[in-house]
Amino acid sequence: MNSLLEAEHIEFAYPDGTTGLNRLSMTIRQGRKVAVVGANGSGKSTLFLHLNGTLKPHRGAIRFQGKELDYSRKGLRELRSRIGLVFQDPDVQLFSASVEQDISFGPLNMGLSPAEARQRVDEALEVTGISDLRHRPVHGLSYGQKKRVCIAGIYAMKPEVIILDEPLAWLDPVGAKHILALLDRLNAAGTTVIMSLHQMDIVAHWAQDVIVLNKGETVFEGNPLSLFAQDDLLHRCGLETPWPLEMYHDLVRMGLLPPGEAAPVDKRGLLDTINRKWCKR
Ligand SMILES: Nc1ncnc2c1ncn2[C@@H]1O[C@H](COP(=O)(O)OP(=O)(O)OP(=O)(O)O)[C@@H](O)[C@H]1O
Ligand SMILES: [Mg+2]
Structure with a gap:
């Protein structure tokens, strides 16, 4: 481009x-x-x-x-x-x-x-x-x-x-x-x-x-996606983590989602991740 x-x-x-x-x-x-x-x-x-x-x-x-x-x-x-x-x-x-x-x-x-x-x-x-x-x-x-x-x-x-x-x-x-x-x-x-x-x-x-x-x-x-994967950089620059990514980490901590997948950063990504885990068709 x-x-x-x-x-x-x-x-x-x-x-x-x-x-x-x-x-x-x-x-x-x-x-x-x-x-x-x-x-x-x-x-x-x-x-x-x-x-x-x-x-x-x-x-x-x-x-x-x-x-x-x-x-x-x-x-x-x-x-x-x-x-x-x-x-x-x-x-x-x-x-x-x-x-x-x-x-x-x-x-x-x-x-x-x-x-x-x-x-x-x-x-x-x-x-x-x-x-x-x-x-x-x-x-x-x-x-x-x-x-x-x-x-x-x-x-x-x-x-x-x-x-x-x-x-x-x-x-x-x-x-x-x-x-x-x-x-x-x-x-x-x-x-x-x-x-x-x-x-x-x-x-x-x-x-x-x-x-x-x-x-x-x-x-x-x-x-x-690559920005929000870099915690150190976010912290150093005084930037917050988007709420869907925070929620993803919470759900992983609670054992409701598996760790290690590519972490979603927006609402749609989070819903897709939840869907894949819990709504197997
Ligand atoms: N008219 C000015 N005179 C002197 N310094 C200035 C002036 N305008 C901005 N600065 C300084 O230049 C630097 C960059 O400021 P700038 O306004 O570009 O930041 P910003 O990222 O837009 O901040 P904000 O999120 O507050 O809008 C800062 O250190 C600021 O204090
Ligand atoms: Mg400004």
């Missing part, structure tokens, strides 16, 4: 000297669902800000489709229409007076006609479940509502790659499921989806690829 977006040995320090990224390398493959995880302060947001050119590495290179990023105004404008970033903090992203204006900004900025932009806004409001917020002033929204407006704003640009920095934070459980389903639909239609999150049970069932950051470095790239 093609490498779409890669970082090679990128280094970045904030103006106060704090290390953001420390010779970080990683590869995103085309069309994948990728989770980027790590403890608070491990560098997820800093990495994302590099991937759409908001921050520029002090050393190292970032390549999109094999080409180093072009940091000219024109280059960045094109990049951001192809790689959309939903910021962690919605107050950084939202700046227009109303929800509708905010969502239409991206499409209009890409040169779409007002009619086309309106169509994009209609669709983005619909798929993110916020049509009722259309005329509301942005500043009066709840935090979770603002997060959805941010997702709608990026969706409206129809980027090839959508990067979401903790999109599920502050969403209610139904809202989070709704957004995950939306991301799955986008991915099924060909969009590469990259998201940071702290809920390992969602990583286990949602992600195809996982990148783990620790202190500004990549310490793991691979699939959820």
Whole structure:
């Protein structure tokens, strides 16, 4: 599968000297669902800000489709229409007076006609479940509502790659499921989806690829099954074990499942394992 977006040995320090990224390398493959995880302060947001050119590495290179990023105004404008970033903090992203204006900004900025932009806004409001917020002033929204407006704003640009920095934070459980389903639909239609999150049970069932950051470095790239098999790494990086895997270990300890099988990491895997042992057909 093609490498779409890669970082090679990128280094970045904030103006106060704090290390953001420390010779970080990683590869995103085309069309994948990728989770980027790590403890608070491990560098997820800093990495994302590099991937759409908001921050520029002090050393190292970032390549999109094999080409180093072009940091000219024109280059960045094109990049951001192809790689959309939903910021962690919605107050950084939202700046227009109303929800509708905010969502239409991206499409209009890409040169779409007002009619086309309106169509994009209609669709983005619909798929993110916020049509009722259309005329509301942005500043009066709840935090979770603002997060959805941010997702709608990026969706409206129809980027090839959508990067979401903790999109599920502050969403209610139904809202989070709704957004995950939306991301799955986008991915099924060909969009590469990259998201940071702290809920390992969602990583286990949602992600195809996982990148783990620790202190500004990549310490793991691979699939959820192999990540969650590495207790030491999880512990060192402050990551939890997904609940289905914990439950599997409990069931093995209780003698209800045999030890030694490949351990399941998500609910479906756990149910399959139980089924194989207890529901012999
Ligand atoms: N504006 C800033 N000025 C100085 N240091 C910063 C700034 N933003 C982030 N940092 C530092 O850079 C490092 C990486 O932070 P970053 O925000 O990328 O982490 P994160 O993995 O996104 O964390 P979280 O899970 O809390 O969102 C941390 O040590 C953080 O304190
Ligand atoms: Mg962050």
